[in-house]
Amino acid sequence: xxxxxxxxxxxxxxxxxLRLSCAASGLTFSTCAMGWFRQAxxxxxEFVAAINWNSAxxxxxxxxxxxxxxxxxxxxxxxxxQMNSLKPEDTxxxxxxxxxxxDLGYSARQYDFWGQGTQVTVSS
Numbered sequence: 001x002x003x004x005x006x007x008x009x010x011x012x013x014x015x016x017x018l019r020l021s022c023a024a025s026g027l028t029f030s031t032c033a034m035g036w037f038r039q040a041x042x043x044x045x046e047f048v049a050a051i052n053w054n055s056a057x058x059x060x061x062x063x064x065x066x067x068x069x070x071x072x073x074x075x076x077x078x079x080x081x082q083m084n085s086l087k088p089e090d091t092x093x094x095x096x097x098x099x100x101x102x103d104l105g106y107s108a109r110q111y112d113f114w115g116q117g118t119q120v121t122v123s124s
Contacts, residue, residue, distance in 0.1 A: 002026040002113045004096045009118030012086055016122070020081040022096030022115055030054075030074040033099040035111055036081045038092035038120075048094070049081060050104035057104055064090075086122045093117040 008020040020036070035050040049060045049070040058070050069082040079096060097111035105111065 002098070004098060004113055004115035006094065006096050006115045006118040009094060009120045011121045011123065014087055014122055014124050016086050017082070017084045018086065018120060020083065020094055020096075020118060020120075022079045022081075024077045024079070024096075024098060027098060027113065029077040029098075031102055033101055033104040033110075034070075034072060034079040035097045035099070035105065036070060036079075037095045037097060037108060038090075039095065039117075040092040043092075045095070045108055046092075047106050047108070050106065051079065052104045053102035059104055059106065083120070086120075088122045088124045090120060091122050092120060094120050 003025045005023045031053050033052050036048040037045050038048050039045045051058045051070045051072055067085045072079045095117040096115040098113040099111045
């Protein structure tokens, strides 16, 4: 049974930082592309960042470029999202996703497994 468990969310002031983690089990993590998505109340799920299986490729939405960094540790079956210079508009539930493909994707349809999410709240 595949499990993705996010952690690291919380309440932070604008300009602050958080580091999200997603621990994976039940899948061959080292061959999976991984992604982070977010969903704010009343809004559709939004792609945030993705990383391919060996960390050679990453991709970000424009609004987080230069502020967020996705990384992974295949030995620990964990993917991270370092979030700096946080803004109130970053407030959302952040979800981790795993793809059976080695290549990163930008669409939720390209991901096969999902975590439950962790809440990130940025106050102004």
